[in-house]
Amino acid sequence: MEKMIIVGTGCAGLTAAIYAARANFAPLVLEGHEPGGQLSTTTLVENFPGFPEGINGPELIMNMKSQAERFGARFSYASVEDFEPADGHVRLKLDGEWHETQTLIVASGASAKWLGLPNEKALIGHGLTSCATCDGAFYRNVPVCVVGGGDSACEEATFLTRFASKVFLIHRRDKLRASPIMAERALANPKIEPIWNSTPVEYLTDAEGEMRAVRLKNLLTGEETELESRCVFVAIGHTPNTAPLRGKLDMDADGYLLQREGTRTNIPGVFAAGDVADHVYRQAITAAGQGCAAALDAEKYLAGLEG
Numbered sequence: 410m411e412k413m414i415i416v417g418t419g420c421a422g423l424t425a426a427i428y429a430a431r432a433n434f435a436p437l438v439l440e441g442h443e444p445g446g447q448l449s450t451t452t453l454v455e456n457f458p459g460f461p462e463g464i465n466g467p468e469l470i471m472n473m474k475s476q477a478e479r480f481g482a483r484f485s486y487a488s489v490e491d492f493e494p495a496d497g498h499v500r501l502k503l504d505g506e507w508h509e510t511q512t513l514i515v516a517s518g519a520s521a522k523w524l525g526l527p528n529e530k531a532l533i534g535h536g537l538t539s540c541a542t543c544d545g546a547f548y549r550n551v552p553v554c555v556v557g558g559g560d561s562a563c564e565e566a567t568f569l570t571r572f573a574s575k576v577f578l579i580h581r582r583d584k585l586r587a588s589p590i591m592a593e594r595a596l597a598n599p600k601i602e603p604i605w606n607s608t609p610v611e612y613l614t615d616a617e618g619e620m621r622a623v624r625l626k627n628l629l630t631g632e633e634t635e636l637e638s639r640c641v642f643v644a645i646g647h648t649p650n651t652a653p654l655r656g657k658l659d660m661d662a663d664g665y666l667l668q669r670e671g672t673r674t675n676i677p678g679v680f681a682a683g684d685v686a687d688h689v690y691r692q693a694i695t696a697a698g699q700g701c702a703a704a705l706d707a708e709k710y711l712a713g714l715e716g
């Protein structure tokens with residue numbers, strides 16, 4: 410019987426691991442199919458407090474991991490296949506085998522959705538990103554693109570007007586899905602130019618392999634055009650990594666875990682932290698803060714069990 414299993418090695422999971430390890434729980438931390446979470450696919454992180462010159466996302470994650478290991482956290486590669494509450498504890502099926510734990514912190518994150526274009530994965534961090542807050546400031550006085558028509562796309566496009574010379578908002582229909590206030594704000598901004606009924610079909614790179622332009626296809630006419638853009642912000646939604654927990658833990662219609670009383674879920678001993686339960690802030694620092702809170706909530710729960 411483990412005292413604590415933490416699912417996920419992004420900012421939330423690793424911060425939970427640091428706190429739990431320092432509380433002497435020797436947590437077992439599970440790395441899944443995207444070890445390090447979304448930070449591991451970014452380059453320079455300039456908004457994580459404590460790094461005045463910024464720090465590379467993968468380096469920040471490695472630092473957090475070694476900090477957790479130093480205090481006794483154990484790491485293992487495993488995917489959660491199933492989960493069930495048992496008598497006063499929790500059972501987890503990992504790669505075919507059932508394991509038992511007194512507490513479980515779910516910090517499995519959310520994955521940005523991408524368009525599925527051929528060189529997409531290689532361009533992430535080289536002019537392709539899903540986070541304007543993280544990367545917007547790198548693109549000053551150049552034109553950039555945002556893909557999507559929801560609240561995220563409108564919010565990111567509006568934010569990017571602080572830096573970019575022009576923001577093209579590329580949407581596959583001719584009506585934004587975003588809430589009216591967000592849509593109106595974006596469309597009223599003179600720096601934002603919507604490109605309707607269109608979608609990127611190819612990313613074009615320069616000699617260094619950095620984003621140079623996108624080839625757009627008008628979905629009504631089939632016409633293809635090239636649009637110069639040093640960066641493409643894909644804002645077509647996120648998917649929380651909660652599939653194996655469906656039907657067991659309370660979640661909203663989009664699959665984000667619901668928290669009650671801090672980071673507690675509907676099942677005693679199970680806590681949720683980071684992007685898996687947060688579609689609003691989605692920042693490394695807010696995920697880290699929730700990881701800390703989840704470890705403290707779990708510690709309190711364990712103290713309660715021991716009477």
Ligand code: NAP
Pocket residue numbers: 523524556557558559560561562564581582585586587608644645646647688689
């Ligand atoms: P979303 O509402 O699901 O919107 C996704 C957008 O991307 C839609 O416009 C969709 O087009 C488009 N899209 C999806 N797949 C695509 C594809 N393969 N190719 C091209 N376009 C594609 O996602 P979101 O904007 O991230 O918002 C998620 C949730 O967070 C929402 O509930 C939103 O209200 C909330 N949110 C709130 C705020 C805020 O209040 N400040 C900020 C951000 C997000 P279609 O319209 O054609 O389907």
